[in-house]
Amino acid sequence: MSWEEVTIGRSGAAVARSRGVYRKTADPDDRAVDLVAEGSRLAWLRGQGIPAPEVLDCRPGLLVTAEVPGRSAAEPWPAELRPKVIDALAEVLVRLHALPVAGCPYDRTLAVTIPEALGNEVDLEDLDAERSGWTRDQLVAELLRTRPGTEDLVVTHGDLCVPNVLFDPETCEVTGLIDVERLGVGDRWIDLAICTRSLTSDMNAQWGPELAARFLSRYGAEPDPGRIAFFRLLDEFC
Numbered sequence: 001m002s003w004e005e006v007t008i009g010r011s012g013a014a015v016a017r018s019r020g021v022y023r024k025t026a027d028p029d030d031r032a033v034d035l036v037a038e039g040s041r042l043a044w045l046r047g048q049g050i051p052a053p054e055v056l057d058c059r060p061g062l063l064v065t066a067e068v069p070g071r072s073a074a075e076p077w078p079a080e081l082r083p084k085v086i087d088a089l090a091e092v093l094v095r096l097h098a099l100p101v102a103g104c105p106y107d108r109t110l111a112v113t114i115p116e117a118l119g120n121e122v123d124l125e126d127l128d129a130e131r132s133g134w135t136r137d138q139l140v141a142e143l144l145r146t147r148p149g150t151e152d153l154v155v156t157h158g159d160l161c162v163p164n165v166l167f168d169p170e171t172c173e174v175t176g177l178i179d180v181e182r183l184g185v186g187d188r189w190i191d192l193a194i195c196t197r198s199l200t201s202d203m204n205a206q207w208g209p210e211l212a213a214r215f216l217s218r219y220g221a222e223p224d225p226g227r228i229a230f231f232r233l234l235d236e237f238c
């Protein structure tokens, strides 16, 4: 079986595809990539009726999934289909966030994510523009200073950026949520903050502020600047 390399993602996992399957590999001793955690979450998510790839093989350092048809929101979409894609994205997130939190075995509340963040290294060369030039100490101080006092808990995807959602190229329906290593119960703004950042990034100019606003409105949320800032800051530690 010959493999075609797809990406070496930011996480450090190498992704390759071959005849209908995707393979993610990583150093099994690398604490930063947990493919067993991802495989377990994918299977759980599919079990909840949310579109996600079927897990074909999963062990430390290896995750093999069946190819999900469609293409991601990081690929180019014709202008007339973009609002439909945004609406489908908002709709799948409403469905995900409507799952009962009591039924989700994965914890991404601040009690877990803040200590985890404090133990992680930060790539200071890859900070969001508003934090460019900050030191790690500054990031940590701001994280602890702005930690929300309450959490609006739902089942979150945890890395809801445009390459991680696939859509049918004709109907624009969501065919799969992928890259779910950080899925778990957490504040809904984990996903809303990361997704709106992805939609307004220079790397995805086809979306932009207007469609990001449409996304929030279709989802049914008013922008929450404090939580947006906090969860984007927390993501610097991932």
Ligand SMILES: Nc1ncnc2c1ncn2[C@@H]1O[C@H](COP(=O)(O)OP(=O)(O)O)[C@@H](O)[C@H]1O
Pocket (backbone or CB within 6 Å): 006, 007, 008, 009, 010, 011, 013, 015, 022, 024, 053, 065, 066, 067, 068, 069, 072, 163, 164, 166, 178, 179
């Ligand atoms: N099961 C799958 N079906 C279709 N495409 C996939 C699948 N798994 C991964 N991909 C493609 O590979 C890319 C990288 O996979 P992903 O799991 O997001 O890894 P990374 O950690 O590198 O972001 C995705 O953006 C998507 O285009």
Ligand SMILES: [Mg+2]
Pocket (backbone or CB within 6 Å): 009, 163, 164, 178, 179
């Ligand atoms: Mg990804």
